[in-house]
Amino acid sequence: MVISRPLRMPRKSLQRGQPAPIGRARPLHEEVVDRLRDMIIEGIIPPGERLHETNLSETLNVSRTPLREALKLLANEGMVELLPGRGARVSQLTPEGVGELFEVIGGLERLAAELAVTRMTARDLDRLKRMHDRMAEHFAAGERQDYFVLNHQIHIAIVAAARNETLAATHATLMVKARWGRYSALASAERWAEAMAEHEALMAALEARDGRLAGDVLYRHDRRTGETTEQMLRASAKPA
Numbered sequence: 557m558v559i560s561r562p563l564r565m566p567r568k569s570l571q572r573g574q575p576a577p578i579g580r581a582r583p584l585h586e587e588v589v590d591r592l593r594d595m596i597i598e599g600i601i602p603p604g605e606r607l608h609e610t611n612l613s614e615t616l617n618v619s620r621t622p623l624r625e626a627l628k629l630l631a632n633e634g635m636v637e638l639l640p641g642r643g644a645r646v647s648q649l650t651p652e653g654v655g656e657l658f659e660v661i662g663g664l665e666r667l668a669a670e671l672a673v674t675r676m677t678a679r680d681l682d683r684l685k686r687m688h689d690r691m692a693e694h695f696a697a698g699e700r701q702d703y704f705v706l707n708h709q710i711h712i713a714i715v716a717a718a719r720n721e722t723l724a725a726t727h728a729t730l731m732v733k734a735r736w737g738r739y740s741a742l743a744s745a746e747r748w749a750e751a752m753a754e755h756e757a758l759m760a761a762l763e764a765r766d767g768r769l770a771g772d773v774l775y776r777h778d779r780r781t782g783e784t785t786e787q788m789l790r791a792s793a794k795p796a
Contacts, residue, residue, distance in 0.1 A: 588618055588626035596635055596646055597736045598668060598701070607636065607644045635730045652788040654737050658782025661734050664727050665711065666775035669758070671718035673767035680717045681762065688759045695752045710733055710755070714762075714774070731752055741784040751777065 590611075595601045606626065609620050616623070629635040638644050672680075691706040710730075715727050742748050754777040761770035777778045 565756050570613040583622075584618060585622040585625035585629070586628045588616060588622050588627050589614060591739060592626055593633075593635060593732065596630075597739050599739075601646055603646050605646045607646065609643065621733060626710065635732060635736070649733070649736060649740070649785070649789055651789045654782055654785045654789065655731060658778050658785075661727075661730055662773055662775045662778035662782070664723060664730070665714065665778055666771040668715040668720075668723060668727070669762070670767040671723075671776045673762060673765050673770055674690040675719045676717035678761075679780075680713070680773060682750065684713055684717075685759065687713065688755060691755070696750070700748070702743060703748075704739055705756075707738065707751075736787040740783055740788060741781045744784055744788065747784045750780065752769070754780070 592601075601607070609623060613620055614624055627636055627638065631638045631644070635647055636644050639646050674682075687706050687710050691703055691710065694700075694703040694706065712731070715724050718724070742751070754773060758770060758773045758777065761773055
């Protein structure tokens with residue numbers, strides 16, 4: 557379906573009032589990529605939606621050249637499908653693809669947690685604790701978007717604390733779609749509460765410097781997120 561209505565901007569832009577033009581601190585197409593990626597992950601542009609260049613150019617206040625470059629990069633990430641001669645549309649998450657993705661993410665993050673316990677500094681641990689505490693406050697307040705931002709930062713920080721560049725690079729290539737799946741899973745109130753409890757257990761294991769336990773908790777956390785997203789995708793695909 558072609559987008560014929562003005563698109564809402566992500567929450568971080570809405571909080572400032574009217575959407576502001578994208579800045580120029582970085583290459584313009586990179587900022588467009590970030591903005592569109594957030595809009596897709598947050599469901600502002602839903603899966604399967606056709607991406608209307610004129611509409612998006614007006615909404616983001618950019619020309620079609622950086623927009624088209626951004627769409628190519630998002631296609632490389634698997635977020636967008638390019639349709640020869642017919643523009644582009646948002647990709648669809650599939651249950652099978654999500655299951656495979658979180659199998660791999662779970663394995664990588666289990667290893668990251670095990671390594672992080674032995675390699676992270678006291679400063680690293682304190683930073684993780686502060687992020688965790690803020691995330692818990694957002695959970696208690698029902699602030700899903702703010703929770704999600706910190707959740708993502710915590711997963712990245714644990715991988716960074718592992719001090720393994722190969723692991724971090726491999727993880728980074730998968731995190732775009734993993735963020736998409738994690739955000740989808742948080743639509744379930746039951747899963748959100750379960751995920752918060754898992755993060756509490758993870759933080760306790762990290763503070764105790766128990767690498768095996770931290771790895772196991774994080775692996776189960778990732779697999780449950782994948783399972784929840786798979787179930788939601790299968791349910792949405794069933795005929796009414």
